[in-house]
Every structure is written in structure tokens, then in C-alpha cells.
Amino acid sequence: MSHDHHHHSHHHAPHTGQDSQRRLLWAILLTGGFMVAEVVGGILSGSLALLADAGHMLTDTAALTLAWFAARISRRPADDKRSFGYHRVQILAAFVNGLTLIAIVAWILIEAIRRLLSPMEVMGSTMLAIAGLGLLVNVAVFAILHFGDRDNLNIRGAALHVLGDLLGSVAAIVAALVILATGWMPIDPLLSVLVAMLILRSAWRLTRESGHILLEGAPDDLDAATLRREIPEQLEAVCNVHHVHVWSLTPGRHLVSLHAAIDEGEDRQATLVAIRSLLVERYGLHHATIQLESRHHCADEPVSGETHDDAPPRP
Template sequence: MILTGGFMVAEVAGSLVTGSLALLADAGHMLTDSASLALAWVAARLTQRPANARKTYGYHRVQVLAAFVNGLALLLIVGWILFEAVRRLWAPPEVAGTGMLAIAIVGLVVNIGVFWLLHSGDRDNINIRGALLHVLGDLLGSVAAIAAAVVIMLTGWMPIDPLLSLLAAALIARSAWKITSQSAHILLEGAPAHIDSAQLMHDIPHALDDIHSVHHVHVWSLTPERVMITLHAVPHDGVDQDHAIMVIREYLRKHFDIAHITVQIERQTYCIERGPGIGERTHEHGGPRHARGAP
């Protein structure tokens, strides 16, 4: 955060002196990066807080919120770069290539250092990945600025500055959309990509001889690393309830690495299933069906 914020000041000054959009775009990006890195740090600290009576799952979701905010900030930056680049393509200003090159090289070194620091962290953590994408955008911006400066020094062709800014913006937009959509999916309690709830309802009874059927399956993520599931299971007659819960938990842990599993055992005449597909199915299990309204 300190490295990024400190160099951002130098880039702003350099862009004003040289007139480079690539430097100014990178400086604007680094400004939000400093804020995003601060947000990521605060989120990482809050995540370590223990659960309490009001936050029974703790503060793990803070990192997902931070990643979502960082992704939105990146998309806003991309929009601004696109607008400014198109405006400059119509009337390219003069850019001082030598000064631009010197500042861009220093920026590249700083961004490589920051990228290496973050890359050595937990790459499965969506919060760190969000911060890493910001820094990757900075790194691409520095590379674009270097390339633009070299072209300007060799040929004097000024449109290269906004053109390379457009290229960097397109690369940033792709990653920003991915991190934003993924974090939004988690916040909306969406099922992880590697788990199909409907298929799970089919697979568990076929894989486990003790289980007659499974329904009311709900799968979501607290964070990308912490998958959670609740389900209702109907074991076959004579199967011990604790044994049924144990075999289901072992199956889910082995095949899907699910950390938090809640299994409700049902032994009833029939139940109406409303699963992830919104459909209904009647399970008949043990004994005659009661008339409607009967206990």
C-alpha cells in the first residue's frame, strides 16, 4: 500500500510534466489500488476475528465484500480510461517521451515488487486475488507506458499513448469482471461452480447403499475456500440415524472438500421436496400414506 501510494504521487507529477495519458491513467489506477490494498488489509484483519452471538459465522465474508468493491472500482477506472483514450485519439496531445519512459520504468519496478509480495500470499483467497488484479493492472499500465514512450521517442507518433491505454484497459476489464461476478455470486449465496445440487441429489443415494433419497439440498460458500451445505436425507429402514449422517458427511468431505455440513434425517410417511430446481417430488417411505389433513 505504501509503495503503490508513494509512487502514485510521482506518476501524477510525471503525467502533468510529460502530458502522457498512459501515465495519468496508471496514476489514477494506482490511487484506487492504494485504497483497495488498504481495504484488503482491513478485511484480512477482520477475518481473523472470532465468531460471536451476532456474527455466528465470524467475519469471513468481509474479504468477499472487499473483493466486490475492488472489482467495481476497477470497472469504473476502465470506463474512465476508455473515455479519455477515445477523446485523445481525436486530438492527440504532445507527449514528452524521455520523461515518460523514465517514470514508467521506475513504476514497472515498483509494481513488480508489489505483485511479487501479493503473489506469495494465499492465491485461493478472493480478497488477495482482488488486490492482486489491481496491481496486475498497474503492471500492465507501466508496460503500456514504456511501449508508448519508446514508440514516441523513435517515431513521434502520439496516438500510440491512448491506443496502448485502451489495450491495458481491455485486459484489466476482463479480470475485473471475473472477480466482481465471482464475489457477487458468493454474496448471493450461489452454489460453487464445482458442485451441482441437482446432481448431488441423484448421486448420494446411488453411491451410498444406506440412503434411500436426498432432498432440500442447499449449497453455498462463506468464502471460496469455505463451502457449506445443508440437506435432508431419508435412510433405508433399519439404518441407524447417526450412521446415515456419518456416511453422508464422509462422502461430501471426500468428494467435494466441504467444510460445514448439516444433515437432517427424516423418517416420515411422505415429504414434499422443493429442491434447487423448484420442482416437487413425493417420497414414500415406510408405512401407508395418511389422508390429507391427518396427523
């Protein structure tokens, strides 16, 4: 006969949501404000390059607003419909931001090829002035976001958008200086391709990480096979661990559920406490659902577990 025993252990990381929200709001105000300045500058100088960059800044302002909205929503308490709360909204926003960045890279590459095939006249001095101002704004916004919560994928996604703009401003300054000195127009699209490649690398990593969490993937430093093998090794009372699932709610906030088989003679409560302590101290797993099962022939149980997590334990 098998006895079931469930145990839930809850742990909540300290709230950094308020700080993230404040940083994102400043980033939105600065980026949005400069976007308006770029539109005015572009219209006054007749510069298509500046108007195109203002379009890029518009997508960034939208991305930052999405990140701010996600940070705000994620602080709402858990309810009966969403028992884990709204923390995953931040991961969803990071995923969308990653995909948006990849789309922006594709647009930059297409535009660069078009300009290399038919070079356009660029007003170097106006471009230099606006790009210089843009660099100052982007450095300020990037600093605001960069020194925020490092584990927050949402903040990282927003910072990547701004880093793309910052690199774009540096490239625009270099291109403007080259154009003013030599009149060689292809430098503008060539440097934009270089910036696009740098953005793509970071965007792909962000999309992959957030996608992995949304798919309930195991954390990089932990997997089900490790727990199946190591818990029986560490605790004499436990002879077999199976039905192990490890996943993350957000980066740094991992959860686990598992079944542990123990011999009839073992103290169930003491074993439960021992498993929970091991999960917290060795693996940093503060939220655990543990089901204990009695086994008459515990010594015969395979320690390595099943070939698949959902396979039933041996009778």
C-alpha cells in the same frame, strides 16, 4: 411420524490471513510511495499524463487499503450476531474492487477517445523515466501479491489492480519510445485501450465469481442435484435426499444442509456418520447440517428429488 436429527460438522482452513495482511501492507506502502513520486514528477515536468497516472495509482492504493482492511476484519472471531465470522468481508471487498476496475476501464476508454480526437503533446523522455521506475515498483508489488494465497479472491482482486498498473507501465514505456523515435502521439491512447481490454477481462471474472458467492451460489464443481442423486446411490440406508442447499463462505470453504429420509429399521447414528464421511471424502464438504427423517414407505420415495429444492418431501 417423522423424527428430526441435526448434526453440525465444523472445519476451519489453516489461517493464511496474517500472510495476506503483511503482503497487502507492503503493496500499499510501495504503491502509495510511488504515487507521491509520480505527483512530484508530474508537477516538475508539467506532464498531465503522469498526473493522470498518479490518479490511477491513488485508486489502486485505495483498493489495496480496502483489501488489507478486509483481510484484517475477516480474522475476527465469530460472534452471536455473525455466526460464520467475518470471512465474507473479503468477498465483498473483491466484488467492490472488481466494479472499481470496470469503472477505471470505462474512464481509460473515454480518455483515449478524447486524446485520439485531439492529440496532446507528451514529454517522451520524462514519461520514459517515470514509467520505467513505475514498472519496477509494479513488478515488485505484483510479485508480493501473486505469491500469496491463490484461493483468496480479495488478494486476487488487489493483484489485478496492480497488474493493470504493470501493463500500463509497459504500455507507457513502449509509447514513450515510439514518441521519442517518431513523434507519433496517438500511440499513447491506442496502447492504453489495449491495456484496458486486458484489465476488463480479468475484472469481469473477479466480479462474477465474488457476486456468485455473495448470492449463495453453488460451487462450480458441486450442485444440489448431484448430491440428491448420488447420496442414495452410495448409501443403502438412505432412500431419498431433499431440501439440499450447497453454498460457499469463501472459495474453497463450502457448506451444505440437507434432509435425508431413511427406513424405520436403520441405525440412525451410523447412517448420520456415513453421510458425514461421504460428504467429507467425496465432496470435500466439512461443514454439514444433516436432518434425518423416518419414512414408512421408503422404497416409494423418488431418488431424484423434487423439481425445486424447497418443495416438501412426499408423505
